[in-house]
Amino acid sequence: MIEQSLLDLWHGFGVALIPHNLMWSFFGVLVGNLIGVLPGMGALSAISMLLPLTYTMQPVPALLMLAGIFYGSQYGGAIGAILLNLPCHPPHAITCLDGYPMTRQGKGGTALGITMISSFFAASFGIIVMIFASPLLVSIAFKFGPAEIFSIMLLGLLAGGTMSRGSPLKGVAMALVGLLAGAVGTDVTSGVMRFTFGFLQLADKLELVALALGLFGVTEFLRSVNRMKVIGDGPKVRLRDMRPSKAELKQAFFPMLRGTLIGTLFGAMPGTGPTITTFIAYAFERKISKTPERFGHGALEGVAAPEAASHSKTQVDFIPTMSLGIPGDAVMALILGALLIQGIQPGPQLMTEHADLFWGLIASFWIGNVLLLLLNVPLIGLWVKLLQVPYRFLFPSALLFIAVGVYSVNNSLFEVNEVLLFGLIGWVFVALDFPVAPILLGFVLGPMIEENFRRTLLISNGNLMEFVQRPISGSIMALSVLMIATQMFFAFRLNRRTRRAARTAVS
């Protein structure tokens, strides 16, 4: 099987190196890096802004470009965190803790260099895991019927809801809102129009791009207008500062390795977001360190471990997305949506039916990461300048790109209204401390969940026990129950502790 994988990978390199595909991959990496560097813009806004562009493209270059945007923007986010202490990109918030002190000590270049090395190392590791784990997972996935698909999607949704930041109940509520949003439009089985409120444009479902840009673009602007901190002068970073010394490399090696392993582990679990992964990698590193007091004052380990974790998670995340059709987080949900728009059903068949797409994507990860390394070394000066673009110029321009991008999906202004509506809805939710990312997860998974739920009960003559009695489906359901139980246990314990603390404070 390994030989077969290697052969397929060789074929994949052939696909990814076709000049046309390579060009789009390069374009994605470049634009992703560019947008990721801009304050307040993350992978989500970058991907959704460029998603309309892919609607007219072939599936392979479209996906290569989107993946390139994704990891390009991750690199970009780290630059802002390290050089300017800008935690505008949640997964990199933890990198600020030690990255920025290093910059203040004049070692910002080294921190960036270590970030690049650990990212590249972690991404390579993640890619290798992906090459060998996907065929295994697929062989299991072929035993999946509608009941199993429903259960695993439920698990992914629950994990995505409960593991995001904030209260688990609120995350679940948001996932449910997403499911409802996914029900808008014509019902596939009966042809009845649901929740269209008389708008014919809604018969063809809500527009994914409009939902994503509303929830993550407009909402973000509404939240941070006039509240974005003013950025001072960026430090100068020269090329030769970026090469870490041998001692520093040695110091960073094991944290990098541990971060990579943590990221891989979490990537394989559907629904665990990238932010929580980097936080755990950082906490773990501080826990086992002999000198934990150095953390927060420019410890190299505190940069290497979380950055490695976030990049290996990014790569491994593609496994459940591509082979099971379960997106790990909101970004993966967007990529899944892009696949569906291209008419490609993610799942076990994807690897056999669209082998060029799957292995081309894996090969392009490597090529893309090399491109990033080559791109970031000479362009670092430009990125530092871009970081200082004032927010007052940035968000009006971004709004224009959002509006025109959404218009171009169907060449209609109706979708722009959707963006505004979802921007306002997301803003209300965020103001009430709800996480908005699970909405996107629910929206993409919703139609598939409904279809598989219906199909299962049609086959089993309305027997709900079918989900529990089938062995694979039953064990996935048991996992879901276990997850809810642990969450409730922790919530209960936390509640009791805060109450006790409150009581002692009173007395």
Next chain:
Amino acid sequence: MDINQWFKKTNKDYYGGTLMMLIGCGAVARGIDYHIGTLTQMGPGYYPVGVGVLLALVGAAIALQASRSAPAVERAEQAPEWRGWLCIVSSLIAFVVLGEYGGLLPATFAIVFISALGDRQNTLKSALVLSLSMVMVCLIVFWWALEIQFPLFRWG
């Protein structure tokens, strides 16, 4: 517990939970109109009603938890930012209206100009410069390079 104390304890979760209950109930109310059907033969209304009921239950749980949990540590509430909010919202509306009746270039100018005014550090002059340069970017990127199907100007 008197009403004042109760009110002090009231936090965002009450509103959040209630909002979720409302959305859930709304979905149920609409979903009942579509045929529900049975477990074996589900109608188009079955799934929305099911999800709506779940959402209402979760919303109730959130609201209940709000009264049980100790009041959250008072965070410094930020003052409302009406100017920014109004400008961003109206800039999007202006884009739709002007896009419909004026074409791409007026719409581009309006969305950038109006939203730029939402930032207190922008002056009329800087907003004007920014929006005119974005009109140029729009011409080059969207009209010339991407050949977007959106007339530059149109009347009525």
